Amino acid sequence: MRLDRFLFFIRLLKSRTQAQALLEEGRTxxxxxxxxxxxxxxxxxxxxxxxxxxxxxxxxxxxxxARRGPAPEARACYEELGVDDGFGAA
Known part of the structure; x- marks a missing residue:
């Protein structure tokens, strides 16, 4: 599956256009x-x-x-491994 479509379907971004803009930055x-x-x-x-x-x-x-469904359905498609604020652990 295309990454831009995946990010939109799992509700991390509100539109595929936003997903494409994020991916074009080259930091993913x-x-x-x-x-x-x-x-x-x-x-x-x-x-x-x-x-x-x-x-x-x-x-x-x-x-x-297969679609952009409700939030619980979207959350079942991925597992959060970590979140970093970019400043490292205190």
Missing amino acids: RIDGRRVEKVSDAVRIGSTVTLPLRGQIRVIRVLALP
């Missing part, structure tokens, strides 16, 4: 590899690292959603 990674295109594929088991709302979020893909 899939399994440690920098995302080159907004259409880069994400698979079950992939780890996605992305800057979002002033934090670095790390998520693991558990399922590929």
Whole structure:
């Protein structure tokens, strides 16, 4: 599944346009590899690292959603591995 579509479907971003803009910044990674295109594929088991709302979020893909459903359905598609504010631990 395209990464921009995945981020929209799991409700981390409000639109695919926002997802594409975030990915075009070049600071997102899939399994440690920098995302080159907004259409880069994400698979079950992939780890996605992305800057979002002033934090670095790390998520693991558990399922590929078929639609942008309700929040509980979206949360079941990924596992939050970590959130970092960018300043490290105190």
